[in-house]
Amino acid sequence: MTSTTTLERAVTAAIRAGFAWTVRRERPESWAEIARMTGVIMRTCGPGRGPATPVELVAALRRPLGTWLPGCGDDVRGLVVLDADDELTDATFEIGCDYTAEVLSGQDDPGARWLPDWRVHRGEQIEKAAFRTLLVGTDEEYTRGRRFITEHPAGALTELMLARDALDLPALVSYSEIPEERQWRGLWWPCPVCRWPMRVRGPLVRCDFPRHEAVYGAPDGGTAPRLSPVGAARRAPRSRPADGAVCVDESVWRYIVVPGVVEVRLHDRLAALPGVETTLYPRKDLHDIQVVGTGEGDGWEFTLDVKDYASASALARRLEERPIASGHLVLPRYRRDQVGELRRLLPETRIATEDQIHDRIRRRAARQGGAR
Secondary structure, X not given: OOOHHHHHHHHHHHHHHHHHHHOOOOOOHHHHHHHHHHHHHHXXXXXXXXXXXXXXXXXXXXXXXXXXXXXXXXXXXXXOOEXXXXXXXXXXXXXXXXXXXXXXXXXXXXXXXXXXXXXXXXXXXXXXXXXXXXXXXXXXXXXXXXXXHHHOOEEEHHHHHHHHHHOOOOOOOOEEEOOHHHOEOOEEOEOOOOOOEXXXXXXXXXXXXXXXXXXXXXXXXXXXXXXXXXXXXXXOOOOEEOOOEEEEOHHHHHHHHHHHHHHHHHHHHHHOOOOEEEEEXXXXXXXXXXXXXXXXXXXXXXEEEEOOOOOHHHHHHHHHHOOOOOOEEEEOHHHHHHHHHHHHHOOOOOEEEHHHHHHHHXXXXXXXXXXX
């Protein structure tokens, strides 16, 4: 059985190789990256097992990892890194951020100089870099700054600067022009959930985070640039001009904006309850949310840490390395199927979905006379 550390390194290597393959025409360094990741995979699989050349590795990335990578857990056994068009699959974007192990331990990592940050850095590293300026300010400034990034991941540069100045915030993260793959004839569309530019690919326009269920048919070429919802997709957003528009880096979007959407949404729902007082990111993110009862009787408090991982086992491993300080671990409603497994893996941790914890706090406030 492959050890956890070795498996994480192998999955990370597979995803890095997959990304490198998708940009091989623009980045000559991609070929060396794929070769290095082949070596990592070979050390994991052992002699005579698994892909032994870069060509074999790329071919393997089009198949489920469980068919060629030994020791895969249920969370990644079915993961296919490259789709039929040799692009990263949606599952790779979702699961890939759970696997950012160091693949070249004790060695220089040339890929770290050009791969996107979400492929080589953990979320906490990106958060620390993004909020370095805020950490020297007050708790209230930290909360305002962090919420600003979550609610303004893209938009017209002039409007973003005005909104930031209105909150008296310094420059926090870098914004750059909307990437070409997220434009259509000079227009772009924000995901209706996270507000980050959706990707335009063939006949579809979609958010890279599949749990946002934002998939639309691209305009048919007529004069009206309207999207058509596909399946259970949400109401289509309006197009916006790409000229003068900017967005945060993909790593900031994935590690700060995506989880931030859930944190802000839950905070605002709790803040609307009678008989409670809430704080978002108290003590500079010691907790994601703090809720204090204000009704009659003894005081009570809930402290919440929201975690959004595609893999329950990867989340459990991460929390064993770095336990949360909060009283409750909270999952987005779209991760409710992880509750049972996480309770088994983390028996000492109180775990609930965002809806479950909202109902629990609402009932507690009502018992204390905060709601009638």
